[in-house]
Amino acid sequence: MTELGDRDDHETGDWHPERPQRLEAVHAGLHDAVDEEEVCWVEPREATIDELSRVHSTSYLRALDELCAVGGGALDPDTPVSSGSCTTARFAAGAGLAAIAALEQDKGDAALVAVRPPGHHALAARGMGFCLINNVAVAAAALTQQHERVLILDWDVHHGNGTQDIFWNDPKVLYVSTHQYPLFPGTGALSETGGEAAPGLTINFPFPEKTCGDALLHAFDEVISEAADAFDPTWVLVSAGFDAHRDDPLAGLSLSAGDFALLAHRVASLAPRPGRLACFLEGGYDLPALRRSVAATLAALSDRDTSTEPPTSGGPGMATVDAVRQFRREEPG
Numbered sequence: 001m002t003e004l005g006d007r008d009d010h011e012t013g014d015w016h017p018e019r020p021q022r023l024e025a026v027h028a029g030l031h032d033a034v035d036e037e038e039v040c041w042v043e044p045r046e047a048t049i050d051e052l053s054r055v056h057s058t059s060y061l062r063a064l065d066e067l068c069a070v071g072g073g074a075l076d077p078d079t080p081v082s083s084g085s086c087t088t089a090r091f092a093a094g095a096g097l098a099a100i101a102a103l104e105q106d107k108g109d110a111a112l113v114a115v116r117p118p119g120h121h122a123l124a125a126r127g128m129g130f131c132l133i134n135n136v137a138v139a140a141a142a143l144t145q146q147h148e149r150v151l152i153l154d155w156d157v158h159h160g161n162g163t164q165d166i167f168w169n170d171p172k173v174l175y176v177s178t179h180q181y182p183l184f185p186g187t188g189a190l191s192e193t194g195g196e197a198a199p200g201l202t203i204n205f206p207f208p209e210k211t212c213g214d215a216l217l218h219a220f221d222e223v224i225s226e227a228a229d230a231f232d233p234t235w236v237l238v239s240a241g242f243d244a245h246r247d248d249p250l251a252g253l254s255l256s257a258g259d260f261a262l263l264a265h266r267v268a269s270l271a272p273r274p275g276r277l278a279c280f281l282e283g284g285y286d287l288p289a290l291r292r293s294v295a296a297t298l299a300a301l302s303d304r305d306t307s308t309e310p311p312t313s314g315g316p317g318m319a320t321v322d323a324v325r326q327f328r329r330e331e332p333g
Contacts, residue, residue, distance in 0.1 A: 007044065007091045009084025010117055011072075016080065017250060017285040018117060018130040025287040026114045029294030033306050042102045042111070044095035047138060052093060054141035055134055055166050057125040064089075064132060075127045089117060089132040096139040099278050100235075109274035110301045112240075112294075113139075118282040120160030120239045121185060129158065129185055136239050136280045137166045143235050144172040151233035152176070153224070153267055155216070155260075156241025156282040157251040159188030163239065164202055169195030174203075174231040176224055178216050180244070180253050181206030190320075190327055200331065203227060205324055207317045209252040213259025215317025220266040223325050228270045235278075236271040242284030242293040246312070250285050256309035257292040264300035277301075 012018055030039065052061055067073050068086040075081060092115035099111035119136060121129030140150045152167070154160040154177040164187065167173040179188050194202040205219050242260065244253040271277040279297070284290040292309060299306040 008088055008116065009082070010088040011082035011084065012080050020116070021287060022284065022290060023114055023116060025291040026281060026294050029291040030112070030114075030298060032291065032295035033298035033304065034302050038302070040102065040107045042095075042098050042107070044091050044115070045098050046087070046090045047094035047097060047133075051097065051138060051142060052090070052133060054145065055124060055137040056122070060125045060127075064127065075132070079128055079130055079132070081132070085117070085132060092116065092119070093133045093135050093138040096135050096278065096280060097142055100139055100142065103275045103278065106275055109277070110268065111278040112298065113278060113280045115281060118241070119280070120154060120156060120163045120241075120282050121158070122162040123165055128162075131162065134162045134166060136237050137163050139278065139280070140167070140173055140237055144170065148172070148234045149232060150174070151228055151231060151236045151270060152239065153236065153270070154178070154239035154241070154282075155244065155263055156239050157244040157248065157253050158184055158241070158283060159204070160239050160282075161185045161187040164188070164192065167198070168202065169197045171198045171201065173198070174201045174227065174233065176203045176227070178205040178207060178219060180209060180211070180251050183251060190324055193331060200328065201231070203324065203328070205320055207253065207320050210315045211253050211317030211320075212312035212315035213255045213262065214311070214313035215315065215321060216255070216259065217262055217266065218318055218321045219324070220263075222321055223328065225266075225270070227328075233270065234272055235276050236267060238267055238277070238279040239282045240279040240297065241282030242290050245284070245286065245289040245293055247286040247289040248284065250283070254312055254315050256312050257289070257296040258309045258311040260293045261296040261300040261305065262311055264297045268301055
């Protein structure tokens, strides 16, 4: 487990859903799930420019620093930047790198990178959608630099357009996203499957509103597990957004904390061995739901069950999985 602690100086304002209290909810969920003495706490570090520039342009990083230096501003109406945001974002990205290093040293079976701001909407040359630096992409790029093969599973309710774009043509990364569609940011259609050098290594499940957890499990059983077996990842990274929960105010999927527990079990089974799985906090804006979902996820990864919410079923979404499966059978490459 790694978190920002007193390094969180990213001020978004009381009106903003991406607020510091989210990390307090995550911390509470951790303590609901496991005992303190079972947790290996990893000190975050600041990511270097070289590490960040593997996925972001130096001109964007420089512009971000300049904006913070003058007291902040806004990248778009949803993405405020304060004077402390750049340092916080670099520590958030570095926290993922520190977690990867700890797992490489056999200090745990899985890691939770509990940081803000989230990252999966951040493009190579542009931050957006609450995101400044793409934390999971920085970690994945560090691993591919070491000749690792990385599966990124993104279960945030919003499509991770930044992560998809960064690894669109990278044969060392398999990117899989389950998300509500249509919804911000408008990307993530079934037909988006990867570039010429990485055909079929992007898999999108554009689920309709009210989709329940059984459809996401169906996606694992019918498509994702087979794709992962063929790709043979050496690491699994999760963009673990919890805004697909039915109580979240920013979207309309219908998952419960119990669904996230089942998803965590499925994801863990894709890792080649213990110590090769790291979860990165993305969305999740209803604080009680975030706490319950984090607790259920961590309990599942620890082979426990603390969820008080049963899994969900019966909504739409099964047809989406069948469409993705059929499309992959027919698509060349």
